[in-house]
Amino acid sequence: MKKEENIIVGISIGDLNGIGGEIVLKTFEDPRILDFCTPVIFASAKTMNFFKTHFKSGVNYHNINGINQLAHGKVNVYNCWNEPVKIEFGKEDIKIGEYAIKSLKAATNSLKNNEIDVLVTAPINKSNIQSNEFKFPGHTDFLAQELQGESLMFMVTGNLRVGLLTDHVPVKDIVEHISEDLIVEKINTIYQSLQKDFKIRRPKIAVLGINPHTGDNGVIGKEDDEVLRPTLKKIKEEGKLVFGPYAADSFFGSNNYKNFDAIVASYHDQGLIPFKTLSFGQGVNFTAGLNKIRTSPDHGTAYEIAGKGEADASSFKEAVFSAIQIYKNRFDYEELTANPLKKMRR
Structure with missing residues (x-):
């Protein structure tokens, strides 16, 4: 280079x-x-x-x-x-x-x-x-x-960065795509990109839940408890500052997103609707990980x-x-x- x-x-x-x-x-x-x-x-x-x-x-x-x-x-x-x-x-x-x-x-x-x-x-x-x-x-x-490399759709504007576990996947198929391996791969890609592409030495990453209210203890879905939480626990044990899962409906409105270097959304609209609302046409789609x-x-x-x-x-x-x-x-x-x-x- x-x-x-x-x-x-x-x-x-x-x-x-x-x-x-x-x-x-x-x-x-x-x-x-x-x-x-x-x-x-x-x-x-x-x-x-x-x-x-x-x-x-x-x-x-x-x-x-x-x-x-x-x-x-x-x-x-x-x-x-x-x-x-x-x-x-x-x-x-x-x-x-x-x-x-x-x-x-x-x-x-x-x-x-x-x-x-x-x-x-x-x-x-x-x-x-x-x-x-x-x-x-x-x-x-x-x-x-x-x-x-391992590609990832990473939406960026200023200090707001939103990455996706799944991108152009039909809503009905999202849960089938989300696995421990996928979560680990995408979070590692985001972590490395934050260090290499954005000069953040110790990235702090928030992860949004898969289901409404992160499943409400299994009432609205078990994926958060059975897949997402255990995987995030393993990633934390590696020393990465990864937090969540957070309920997606209140995460951006409460301004909690400002406390993190990146947010990981489970699917396209969960991440891009709040991102585009906040970025007002100034946002950029960056293909991280390549x-x-x-x-x-x-x-x-x-x-x-x-x-x-x-x-x-x-x-x-x-x-x-x-x-x-x-x-x-x-x-x-x-x-x-x-x-x-x-x-x-x-």
Whole structure:
């Protein structure tokens, strides 16, 4: 890893009929961001020119067909295709889904080959991306296959960080997925990420219950007593500061979440509803646990406002800056691990 050089931020363009193109343009309209990174948008010159004209953007591009042509201090567009694409804002289109995957695969390959340093993904439509070549419910599952490590959906904003035991799992199947092994794996991933990616030496983690009121002593469900509590006890015995399970319905409203470095939710909506309520569009989706860094905004394609120039780029901009900061934190951690005497001198 490098620290002093300009960090290369790869960007997959997402669903072209959504707000991805707009929020990418708005993010880089402020040229000061180029002091922190060199962006590479994986799309095509023709596509980005369409967005630039439609949204009357002042962003200028440097077109490249390989990373060896990269220009620092400029917004680079990596040509993943050359043909014109028919863009119809707000429309779900299988063909558009194919271009989203072309962009994602090209960006991921560059990430794996160390041609880019971090990856920021614009929103995709989980329906129109499905094909014989791509059978994943979303970015996280695809990247978990392509990159090394144990992936975890980690939602972050400021000091609020929410990780999930299960992510894109139907509610009826959640209990079947939660096991001792899964709980240990996810909490270890969060613990290591807090140390390595967020510079928290002794993380303090809260875990939310699986059932309402953490099961009410088995009246509303036995999973908290039979699976979650015994597993958390074992993890605590290893010396980790892990607490819970807490009743999810009152945990955030009571501000108890402010006492912890991260919160572990049992399932998607249990964690993301309070997170998105508190983050007000500033949140970032970070795929923790992988050997490479990937972030994304905390929202979807927003077809209902696509093409209207109304999209808020705040979350995408935060995703870019978060990826850069996590990269720097990880560099410092690896340097410190390689040379522990530095820690003693501080």
